Amino acid sequence: MERPIVPDREPFDPLAGLRAMADAQRRGLETAAAVVERMLELSRQSARGQFPFPLPAEPVDGSNGDGADATGDPGREVRRLRADAERLLELLGESVRVLFDLAADAAEAGVDGQNGIADELLLGPAAPGTPAVGRVWLHVLDGPPGAPARLNATAFTAHDGAAIEARAASFEPPLLDTFALRSSQEVLIAVQVPEAATPGVYHGHILAAGLPEVGLPVRIEVAG
Amino acid sequence: MSEVLTSSVEADLARYGAMTRDALSLYVPDMEPRRHLWDLVAEYPGRGGKAIRPALCLATAVAFGGEVDEALPSAAALELLHNAFLVHDDIEDASLLRRGRPTLHAEHGVPLAINAGDALVVLAGSALRDNRRRLGSRLASRIGDEFDLMARRTIEGQARELGWRRDGVCDLEPDDYLDLIMHKTCWYTTIHPLRVGALIGSLGRVDLDPLVRFGFYLGAAFQIRDDLLNVVGDEAKYGKESCGDLYEGKRTLMIIHLLRQARDDDRRAVERFLAMERPQRTPGDVAEMVELMRHYGSLDFTRAFGLGIAEAATDAFEVAFAAVSDSPERRFLHDLIAWMLERDA
Numbered sequence: 075m076e077r078p079i080v081p082d083r084e085p086f087d088p089l090a091g092l093r094a095m096a097d098a099q100r101r102g103l104e105t106a107a108a109v110v111e112r113m114l115e116l117s118r119q120s121a122r123g124q125f126p127f128p129l130p131a132e133p134v135d136g137s138n139g140d141g142a143d144a145t146g147d148p149g150r151e152v153r154r155l156r157a158d159a160e161r162l163l164e165l166l167g168e169s170v171r172v173l174f175d176l177a178a179d180a181a182e183a184g185v186d187g188q189n190g191i192a193d194e195l196l197l198g199p200a201a202p203g204t205p206a207v208g209r210v211w212l213h214v215l216d217g218p219p220g221a222p223a224r225l226n227a228t229a230f231t232a233h234d235g236a237a238i239e240a241r242a243a244s245f246e247p248p249l250l251d252t253f254a255l256r257s258s259q260e261v262l263i264a265v266q267v268p269e270a271a272t273p274g275v276y277h278g279h280i281l282a283a284g285l286p287e288v289g290l291p292v293r294i295e296v297a298g
Numbered sequence: 299m300s301e302v303l304t305s306s307v308e309a310d311l312a313r314y315g316a317m318t319r320d321a322l323s324l325y326v327p328d329m330e331p332r333r334h335l336w337d338l339v340a341e342y343p344g345r346g347g348k349a350i351r352p353a354l355c356l357a358t359a360v361a362f363g364g365e366v367d368e369a370l371p372s373a374a375a376l377e378l379l380h381n382a383f384l385v386h387d388d389i390e391d392a393s394l395l396r397r398g399r400p401t402l403h404a405e406h407g408v409p410l411a412i413n414a415g416d417a418l419v420v421l422a423g424s425a426l427r428d429n430r431r432r433l434g435s436r437l438a439s440r441i442g443d444e445f446d447l448m449a450r451r452t453i454e455g456q457a458r459e460l461g462w463r464r465d466g467v468c469d470l471e472p473d474d475y476l477d478l479i480m481h482k483t484c485w486y487t488t489i490h491p492l493r494v495g496a497l498i499g500s501l502g503r504v505d506l507d508p509l510v511r512f513g514f515y516l517g518a519a520f521q522i523r524d525d526l527l528n529v530v531g532d533e534a535k536y537g538k539e540s541c542g543d544l545y546e547g548k549r550t551l552m553i554i555h556l557l558r559q560a561r562d563d564d565r566r567a568v569e570r571f572l573a574m575e576r577p578q579r580t581p582g583d584v585a586e587m588v589e590l591m592r593h594y595g596s597l598d599f600t601r602a603f604g605l606g607i608a609e610a611a612t613d614a615f616e617v618a619f620a621a622v623s624d625s626p627e628r629r630f631l632h633d634l635i636a637w638m639l640e641r642d643a
Binding site: 103 | 472473476477595598599605
């Protein structure tokens with residue numbers, strides 16, 4: 075039912091004018107609240123339906139809004155089903171608990187600790203006596219919120235058995251105690267190359283205590 | 299609002315604006331063709347502006363625990379897209395003035411202006427991709443989704459408004475107006491910068507719904523204020539063509555109120571006015587509409603309606619920022635509410 079808008083000026087009755095103003099003010103608040111709550115509910119419904127975007131309030135493409143074209147185009151429904159299936163596969167692919175993310179220029183490589191497919195984090199070249207540094211991003215995709223994860227490293231070994239001890243690696247922050255579900259955290263990694271280290275390539279891993287599926291291969295180049 | 303607070307907010311806005319313009323300039327190529335493209339691209343950002351959007355984004359990011367640098371690419375992307383929208387909107391609306399000077403298409407012609415607007419959209423994408431280096435792919439992807447959603451909402455709102463004007467739609471309610479500006483204005487002016495700032499600052503941990511409420515109330519009250527200034531504001535201060543919305547036939551809250559209140563011949567006069575093309579609307583026609591708005595109390599109704607929403611914005615801020623500890627950025631955001639709702643330019 076159409077709601078009349080109250081005129082804001084009533085001749086010969088100043089109080090009526092004030093009442094009209096108060097009504098307009100209240101109406102502004104109520105109407106705005108209704109609009110924003112409607113939008114939020116629409117977004118929730120869209121999220122439950124796993125659409126990439128919330129649906130528009132009024133279909134703008136001639137469809138009837140339920141995913142099928144008003145003209146009965148069956149191809150549209152097929153396209154929607156395919157999009158939903160792709161989204162489901164994407165969600166299954168996110169089942170690892172933590173994802174390392176190498177922040178190396180634009181060529182970014184995700185490291186999946188569960189299936190062992192991993193790109194290496196490259197540190198160096200660094201001269202003996204200096205640190206080889208780099209950084210990674212960690213993203214918690216699943217798991218108990220707030221679970222702390224302390225980072226540590228294995229020893230780094232070269233092809234000839236030469237080694238850099240695990241304790242040469244340090245992390246900032248060392249303990250990810252604010253790590254929460256769906257959050258991201260940048261971690262700086264530094265490996266102090268010993269003065270006596272021989273030039274060459276050393277391999278090792280970064281691990282996260284409490285997260286057994288996670289491992290990030292690391293390659294350190296020690297300069298001659 | 300006191301003069302001290304006003305100058306403090308404006309100083310912060312100027313600081314955030316300068317930071318954003320510096321960041322934004324990195325994405326505008328310093329190369330040929332300057333005269334026909336890149337100089338035009340730099341034109342609107344170079345004219346200044348209030349920088350409300352980047353300021354909201356940057357301050358929110360810091361208030362929620364982040365660093366300004368982390369949010370700068372997102373702020374620059376938003377500002378670039380905002381300028382792209384302005385270029386294209388000015389053409390769609392046949393506007394003559396932008397930030398106190400002739401619109402881009404008025405100075406350089408429609409084809410070059412459209413092309414410059416397209417370039418601004420592309421540059422916004424470049425800025426957005428820089429988030430991957432600073433924030434990692436997951437958060438950057440989330441922000442990218444937010445950006446797409448914001449752009450889509452804005453374009454939907456613009457389509458709806460242009461459609462109303464083309465089809466001569468007059469049977470509208472304040473609810474329709476608010477729904478329109480939720481899409482067309484609020485999402486990209488306030489809601490998106492707040493959401494993205496909070497995502498960056500909290501590393502994706504914050505509930506975004508309270509920010510949607512705060513952003514909408516703030517953006518709606520701001521837009522209503524803007525609509526009023528368009529009719530009763532000082533053109534020199536306001537920087538846009540006085541009564542430009544009326545010349546363009548926009549369905550503002552004042553016009554919607556007038557359409558519902560005007561009787562007989564007056565209503566028919568309003569409908570005739572809205573059915574005209576822009577060039578047909580004379581200063582006399584526009585003055586008649588302003589007089590009718592005054593007569594039927596449409597300006598006072600709009601003021602009061604906006605005031606109700608402004609009060610909701612203040613309450614919604616306290617909810618959205620309840621978990622955020624006191625900081626200069628939080629205080630700036632709080633003070634920005636009053637500044638946005640009491641401004642005259």
